Amino acid sequence: MGAYRSAYERSIADPAGFWREAARDIDWFRPPERILDDSAPPMYRWFPDGELNTCHNALDRHVAAGRGDRPALIHDSPVTGTVRTYTYAELLDATARFAGALRRLGVGRGDRVLLYLAMVPEAVVAMLACARIGAVHSVVFGGFAAHELAVRIDDARPKVVVATSCGIEVDRVVAYHPILTAALAEATHAPQRCVVVQRPQGPADLTPGRDLTWDEVMADAEPVDCVPVAATDPLYVLYTSGTTGRPKGVVRDNGGHAVALRWSMRNIYDVGPGDVFWAASDVGWVVGHSYIVYAPLLTGATTVLYEGKPVGTPDAGAFWRVVAEHRVAALFTAPTAIRAIRRQDPDGTLIKGYDLSSLRTLFLAGERLDPDTWVWAGQRLGVPVVDNWWQTETGWPVAANPRGLEPLPLKPGSPSVPVPGYDVRVVDAGGREVPAGTDGSIVIRLPLPPGCLPTLWGDDERYVRSYLATFPGHYLTGDGGRFDDDGYLYVMGRTDDVINVAGHRLSTGAMEEVLAGHPAVAECAVIGVADALKGQVPSGYVVLKAGAEADPEALAAELVALVRERIGPVAAFRRVTVVPALPKTRSGKILRRTMRGLVEGRDEPVPATIDDPATLTVFRTLGDPAATP
Numbered sequence: 001m002g003a004y005r006s007a008y009e010r011s012i013a014d015p016a017g018f019w020r021e022a023a024r025d026i027d028w029f030r031p032p033e034r035i036l037d038d039s040a041p042p043m044y045r046w047f048p049d050g051e052l053n054t055c056h057n058a059l060d061r062h063v064a065a066g067r068g069d070r071p072a073l074i075h076d077s078p079v080t081g082t083v084r085t086y087t088y089a090e091l092l093d094a095t096a097r098f099a100g101a102l103r104r105l106g107v108g109r110g111d112r113v114l115l116y117l118a119m120v121p122e123a124v125v126a127m128l129a130c131a132r133i134g135a136v137h138s139v140v141f142g143g144f145a146a147h148e149l150a151v152r153i154d155d156a157r158p159k160v161v162v163a164t165s166c167g168i169e170v171d172r173v174v175a176y177h178p179i180l181t182a183a184l185a186e187a188t189h190a191p192q193r194c195v196v197v198q199r200p201q202g203p204a205d206l207t208p209g210r211d212l213t214w215d216e217v218m219a220d221a222e223p224v225d226c227v228p229v230a231a232t233d234p235l236y237v238l239y240t241s242g243t244t245g246r247p248k249g250v251v252r253d254n255g256g257h258a259v260a261l262r263w264s265m266r267n268i269y270d271v272g273p274g275d276v277f278w279a280a281s282d283v284g285w286v287v288g289h290s291y292i293v294y295a296p297l298l299t300g301a302t303t304v305l306y307e308g309k310p311v312g313t314p315d316a317g318a319f320w321r322v323v324a325e326h327r328v329a330a331l332f333t334a335p336t337a338i339r340a341i342r343r344q345d346p347d348g349t350l351i352k353g354y355d356l357s358s359l360r361t362l363f364l365a366g367e368r369l370d371p372d373t374w375v376w377a378g379q380r381l382g383v384p385v386v387d388n389w390w391q392t393e394t395g396w397p398v399a400a401n402p403r404g405l406e407p408l409p410l411k412p413g414s415p416s417v418p419v420p421g422y423d424v425r426v427v428d429a430g431g432r433e434v435p436a437g438t439d440g441s442i443v444i445r446l447p448l449p450p451g452c453l454p455t456l457w458g459d460d461e462r463y464v465r466s467y468l469a470t471f472p473g474h475y476l477t478g479d480g481g482r483f484d485d486d487g488y489l490y491v492m493g494r495t496d497d498v499i500n501v502a503g504h505r506l507s508t509g510a511m512e513e514v515l516a517g518h519p520a521v522a523e524c525a526v527i528g529v530a531d532a533l534k535g536q537v538p539s540g541y542v543v544l545k546a547g548a549e550a551d552p553e554a555l556a557a558e559l560v561a562l563v564r565e566r567i568g569p570v571a572a573f574r575r576v577t578v579v580p581a582l583p584k585t586r587s588g589k590i591l592r593r594t595m596r597g598l599v600e601g602r603d604e605p606v607p608a609t610i611d612d613p614a615t616l617t618v619f620r621t622l623g624d625p626a627a628t629p
Contacts, residue, residue, distance in 0.1 A: 003406040004417070007267075011420035011449070018420065019046065019450055022263045023255075026298075027061050028052045029228040032255070036447065042468045044447035045454055047231035047255040054235055054254050055099075055132035056226040057262075058297035059092040068092070070274065072297060074326050075121045077307035078318060079168040080201065083325075086121065091128075094121075096223035099129035103224055105193050105217070107159050109134030112237070114158035114191070115283075116140050116149060116180055118167040119307040122197045122214060123283045124293050126162045131235055131254075134227040138237040138249070141284025142167045142174070145568040146182035151247055152239050153187040155457065161194045162214075166202030170312040177204030231255020237457045238286060240392050248466065249457030250392050252289075257395065260421075260451025261295035264396045268388070268419065269363065270404035271330055273300035276358070278322065280306055280333040285504070286392040287366065291332055295396075304328065310337040317350030324354040331359060334366035336502040338377050339533050348380035359383055361403060365390065367500040367535040368491065371412035389415035389491050391477065393453045393467070398422050398444065398477070399489045414488045421449030424489060426482055431471045436483045439492065443474040501572050502534040508592075511573060514566045515540055515559055520548040525582050526573075527596045539599065540576040552578045577622065583615040595619050 011018040016035040023032065032050030062068070068089030075084045086094070107113060113130050115137055117123040123139075130137040138156045140149055142164070153161070161184075167174040177196060184190065196204055197214040206213070235257055237249040265271045277296045281287035283305075296303035304326055310319055310333070319341065323331060345351075362377055362385045369387045378385040384407070388400035401408050401416035408416055418424040423445035426434050434440045446468070452475075456463040470476045481491040500506075508526040515524040522545040528536035540559065544550060556576040563573040583591045597604035598619040606613050 004402050004408060004420075007402075007405060008418065008420045012423050015421065015447070015449070019259060022450075023047065023050075023259045025262045026052060026255075026258050027057050032231060038447060042446055042464060042473070043455065043460065045232050046253070046450040047259070050231035050255050051228045052231060052255060052258065053132065053134075053226035053228055054258050054294070054298075055095065055128045057258055058128060058131075058294060059088060059095060060226060062088045062300050063092050067273075067300060070300070071276075071302045073121060073124060073303055073305060074276075075305045075307070076322055076326070077119070077168075078313040079170065079307055084121070091125070093223065094125045094218075095128045095132060096225075097218055097221040098122075098125050099132040100224040101195075101217040101221040102129055102135065102160060103133055104221070105160050105195075107133065107135050109227055109229065110136065110233070111160075112136045112138055112156045112158040114138045114140060114153060114156055114161045116142060116161065116163040116176060117197065117283065118142055118164040118176070118199070119282060119305055120164060120197060120199075121305065122162075122164070124305060127236070127283070127289075127293055128297075132226050133224065134229045134233065136234045136236060138239070139284050139289065140239070141282060141570065142176060144284075144570065145564075145566055146179050146186060147566050148568060149179065149183035150186040152249075153183060153191070154189050155239070155247055155249055156237055157189045158191050159193075161191045162197070163194060164197045165199050165204035168199075168201055168307065170309055173202040175202055175204070177206075181207065229254055232454070234457075236289065238289060238392060246459075248462070249459075250286075250395075250453045251455050251457050252395055252451075253454055256450030256452070256454075257294070258298060260396050260449060261290055262298045264419075264451075265295045265299040265301070265404075267402050267405040268397055268400045269295075269330055269332070270361065271296070271299060271301055274302070275299075275329045276302045276304065276327055278304035278306065278326070278328045278331050280304075280310070280319065280331065280337060281366075286395060287332070290395055302326075309340075311340050311344050315350065316341045316344035317353060320351050320354040320356060323356055323359050327358040329358055330361045330363060332363040332365070334502060335364050335369045335373050336367065336534050338362075338364065338373050342373065342376055343533065348376075351380050356381065361386055363388060365397070365415075366504075367502070369413070369415075374412045384410060386410065387415040389479075389489070394422075394448070395451045395453070398424065399491070411484075411488055414484070414490050416489070417487055418489065425474065427471060427474075431474070434482075436485045439480055439482045441471070442477045442479045442481050442489070442491065443471050444477065445474050448475055500528070500535050501537060501570070504570055506538070506567070506571055508538060510567055511538055511540065511563050511571060514563050515542055515576070518542075518555075518559060518562065520544055520550045520555060521559075522546070522548075523582060525590050525592060525595065527592050527599070529596060530600050534572060537575070538571060538573050540573065541579050541582065541595070542576060543579060543581055550578075579618050581612065581615045583610060583612070583619070598622065 030051035032047035037045040037048040072088040073086040239247040279291035388397040390397040399415040426440040531537040
């Protein structure tokens, strides 16, 4: 039996023993004696009697072991033309002092701090500082509009907000502070203070009595020590993007998170102390939380924080420059990034200009990895291209190729095999397992392993209803797929209304709410349509109210602008089509899957439950590439 199979079977048969052993790689103030609390299923908790501090494990223990002069964080910002390296000792000093500043602002254990930051070192410092004093951070991606920020403020109820004055894109400066001010005007909850990182490219006009600058609070801040917290205490809340109504705040606890991420770096990513690991993502997403900030630092590796794009900063060789300059051993990004690079440099000519001898592996995740991209990257880079599949809710890979445990053969189109700890099944609508080669719903038998969400912020009932009620005893991933005869998993896409746009999970329902609010729109639907670059892009279809007179092109432009304002540019919403009617079942359900198939050019069968088959005609026309807007 190979190392992977042995580890996987043990993790399923004896999860407590498996994770007790993994927990030895973490420093504990009080080592856990009880590993799994399974007394109140389906609510499980890991290491319930343990105490630790995540910041201590990420910084202090490395400095105490004499490794303080090793590089911890490299901030590479082509949009500002700067590169700066922080040693573990320097990062610890800044973190301990900002933790002291937060404490002086009244933040304590269990209080929330909302972070609305660009990809700057202060983002990493602020996250770790919260962990240091037992506060709960909630990072909101800088691309979200004021309304999205406001609903997160109202749900998390932060005592303090930390923001940058602006973000910097390839060719423009995005003012964050006015967005924050608009969000606070809309929100019902009022934070006590806002700390603003003033950037010279776009300084903010501060609001007296509310705003303080980062430099002000750090000027005389006293460093503070780590606060022991329960392993089951929350480390952070991260909201799933684009949700409607009250957002889903995914909770991550301290103990299970630290154990799982430390295990994953060695066994999945084959990264150890001293290696340089680069997750080319954003701290506003789960990849940024797990694999820019926490996992590399828990491991004693060097992490790269990149403020730039795969193309345009300055060209399609940007990623290869970073790999070469910083001697990156493993690069983790989304397939969209590689597709964008390939579009501008199809022959990989720019790759040849850089010494990539340090690069051992390219990891891709966040959306389905198409075989063409997999082949192109592998041939051009000459390293294994490793797909892995996971979710905001799980926090670390569900299926992957365990490169550090036992590298397995790679198959295009598959993220390989279930990771130890995840009892993955594929079931039919009745919850019965289906044979290999048969599509179904991907579920995970409970308990979920450490590091996964134990609940949603302030809403256990919604957690159970959203994830655990459909197939009792199992977590519903919301993705469909199948196993092959070798036990490799193939993930074919979402089974609900969440779409993947360049690796960002966005709800079509949120976009539909915006469209439906226009006075000329009677009803609408948004579907995710396959896109060669972004994986999926949203496409909107609206039916006008009787008597409404609107120029279709002008209306489309208005609706696109509304979605950009309410959801943010991250939605990549650019296409709206006026249609005479939406195809529905007799019970009134819009046939989104049928619409998607027709628009993507497939000859979809007419569902037996359709109310009016004639409504499909226009979508067949839209599926003709010559007729597609």
